[in-house]
Amino acid sequence: xxxxxxxxxxxxxxxxxxxxxxxxxxxxxxxxxxxxxxxxxxxxxxxxxxxxxxxxxxxxxxxxxxxxxxxxxxxxxx
Numbered sequence: 001x002x003x004x005x006x007x008x009x010x011x012x013x014x015x016x017x018x019x020x021x022x023x024x025x026x027x028x029x030x031x032x033x034x035x036x037x038x039x040x041x042x043x044x045x046x047x048x049x050x051x052x053x054x055x056x057x058x059x060x061x062x063x064x065x066x067x068x069x070x071x072x073x074x075x076x077x078x
Contacts (some may be wrong), residue, residue, distance in 0.1 A: 005044060007064045016068040021060040025075050031073040 011055075016036050020029040020043075033039030043050075043058060048060070 008037065008041050008044065011040055011064070011066055012068060013037045014068045015070070016066055018067075019064065019065040020057065020061045021063040022060045025063070028057050028060055032069075036068070040064060040066070 013035050015034045016031075017030060017032045018036055018040050019027050022028055031039065035059070047055060047058075
């Protein structure tokens with residue numbers, strides 16, 4: 001998880017989606033956030049408050065990919 005912490009420091013505060021991947025590049029979890037840095041970092045804070053499923057996933061995370069998006073009025077909605 002040390003790698004994940006280093007990666008989090010480089011994540012922008014922009015809205016977007018995040019992908020937690022294992023060592024083989026398999027996506028373990030995909031999520032969206034209004035503030036990528038805040039949301040992703042929340043997974044690695046206060047582990048005692050996380051459920052067993054989340055903790056098991058976090059132990060497998062080898063990479064975190066983020067994709068910045070625009071959450072303003074977009075072309076999908078008039």
